[in-house]
Amino acid sequence: MILVSACLCGINCRYDGQDSLNPQVLELFNKGELVPVCPEQLGGLSTPRACMEIVGGEGKNVLEGKSKILDKTYTADSSGEFIEGARRVLKIAKVLNIQKAILKQRSPSCGFGKIYDGSFSGNLIEGNGVTAELLRQNGIEILTEEDFV
Numbered sequence: 437m438i439l440v441s442a443c444l445c446g447i448n449c450r451y452d453g454q455d456s457l458n459p460q461v462l463e464l465f466n467k468g469e470l471v472p473v474c475p476e477q478l479g480g481l482s483t484p485r486a487c488m489e490i491v492g493g494e495g496k497n498v499l500e501g502k503s504k505i506l507d508k509t510y511t512a513d514s515s516g517e518f519i520e521g522a523r524r525v526l527k528i529a530k531v532l533n534i535q536k537a538i539l540k541q542r543s544p545s546c547g548f549g550k551i552y553d554g555s556f557s558g559n560l561i562e563g564n565g566v567t568a569e570l571l572r573q574n575g576i577e578i579l580t581e582e583d584f585v
């Protein structure tokens with residue numbers, strides 16, 4: 437089995453209550469090969485929720501307590517929920533002995549290789565989201581939806 441960001445399968449779990457459906461990923465999902473997870477929901481955040489970005493670093497820094505996940509006003513700190521969600525996704529992976537994940541690019545949770553830079557202006561930096569980083573640190577191979585286009 438392979439973990440997948442739930443929004444890529446058409447589940448409306450994004451911050452804005454929408455999905456990020458990817459037809460190729462959905463095809464795999466429909467074959468029963470994927471386990472959909474949304475780390476932000478698993479961490480206890482509601483849907484819809486505020487748009488949030490990692491400010492001052494990347495997922496690794498959030499896990500170390502050196503960067504925060506904030507909303508556009510830079511006042512609401514959701515770092516704890518993001519870390520909790522990442523831990524819960526890792527637990528699911530371990531329980532099911534999952535070695536691979538397909539994650540949504542650019543997300544502060546699921547992004548792998550590229551994430552938004554914390555300015556809320558669409559700029560990207562190199563780095564991983566919190567869940568992607570925790571999975572990577574635990575030896576799970578990560579693909580993104582961009583590997584399917």
Ligand code: SF4
Nearest residue numbers: 442443450474540546
């Ligand atoms: S946390 Fe991941 S699965 Fe959930 S909506 Fe964001 S990108 Fe999709």
